[in-house]
Amino acid sequence: MNRGPLTRGGAIAAGALSILMLAACGGSASDAEEGGSGEAAEGFPVTVETLFGDVEIEDRPTDVAALGWSDAETALALGVQPVGVADWQGYGGAGVGPWAADLLDEEPVQLGTMEPNLEAIASLEPDVILDTRSDHTQERNELLSPVAPVVGPPPGVEVTYGTTWQEQTRQVARVLGEDARGEELVEELEGRFAQAREDNPDFEGMTIAVGAYFDGQYGAYVPGDARVDLLEELGFENKPEITEMAEDAFYVDLSPELLEVLDADLTVVFPIGDEETTRFLHEDPVLQGIPSAEDGRLLIMDDPDLANAFSSGSTLGVTHALEGVVPLLQESLGS
Structure with missing residues (x-):
């Protein structure tokens, strides 16, 4: 499992000019085949508002490159098979979580994550590139755009x-001409959260701190990260002190001297690595010495599938996570 992207900027491999040329050659062949093929599908063209300006989608996409975090799972939830995926969480194989893998008819091409394989993307001749959750840099958008229309995150x-x-589901649904189905998915999952809040009123207003341990380094997530967002939708409140430390990033590193900032009404920590990492967290005297741990209010997310679902940020993954995490939260809080 990946704790999340570990860089702030979007580093993309060099060679953009040659990739642009490859994309142009591929596009010309495709255009020749489709010339005079008829009118666009019903509801198209559509305009999608993104952080980098409006993107026009001329016709219903059939070959979709899903490059952003969980874009592939979102496309699958909307009934579309991506031809290429970015395996952000290191699943291997299909490049999506087990809650989504059964929806694939065949394994898509792996396209890279923070450094996309532009040649592999261009070779697929995609109709559109989904990049709704990534580092959100202008550089990344500009280097992908020569290959196909790039749909990034919505404005704001x-x-x-x-x-x-919610934003990812609606953004991808707009691209694919599946707005109604997208709203159904959002409403269904929001209904699950509402039911969980109703069943667990004690969650409301309790403070949380969501941490991770990766490669010998502790850190903490803040709102805007899928893990914190999930818990906040259950009624918890992220500890303000941690949010202030992050300065508009999704994650902040914590030295051992700062680890007590993870003390809250509930502390949730993700071990990212092998079983040795998990064992370390259960035995680390610094972590185990913070007040929430001493009081039994520390939850170490040591089930890899559940942790991955918790981190996925897709409707499919979040639904899976919700089913597994609520009982663990109840147990940790003695409710």
Whole structure:
């Protein structure tokens, strides 16, 4: 499992000019085949508002490159098979979580994450590139745009990787001509959250701190990250002190001296790595010494599938996470 992207900027491989040429060659062949093929599908063209300006989608996409975090799972939830995916959470194989893998007819091409494989993307001749949750840099958008129309996050998303599952679902649904189905997915999952809040009124207003341990380094997530957003939708409030430390990023590193900032009404920590990482968290005297841990209000998310679902930020993954995490929260809080 990936704790989340570990850089603030979008580093993309060099060679953009050659990729542009490849995309142009591929596009000309496709245009020749489709010339005079008839009118656009019903409801098209559509205009999609993005952080980088309006994007025109001329016809219903059939070949979709899903490059943003959970864009592939979102497309699958809307009934569309992506031809290429970015495996942000290191699943391997299909590049999506087990809650979504059964929806694939065949394994899509792997396209890279923070450094997209532009040649692989261009070779697929995609109708559209979905990049609704990434580092949200102009550089990344400009280097992908010569290959195909790029649909990034909607306007107003400020935190890197901070597109909510609602925004992502609606953005992708708009691209695919599935607005009605997108709203159904949003309403269904929001209904699950509402029911969970009703069933667990004690969650309301309790403070949370959501941390991670990766490669010998502790850190904490803030609102805009899928993990914190999920807990806030259950009624919890992220600890303000941590949010202030992040300065519009989704994550902040914590030195051992600062680890007590993770003390809250409920502390949730993600071990990112192997079983040794998980074992370390259960035994680390610094973590185990913060007040919430001493009081039994520390939840270490050591089920890899549940942790990945918790982190996915897609309707499919969040639904899976919600089913598993609520009982663990109840147990940790003694409710």
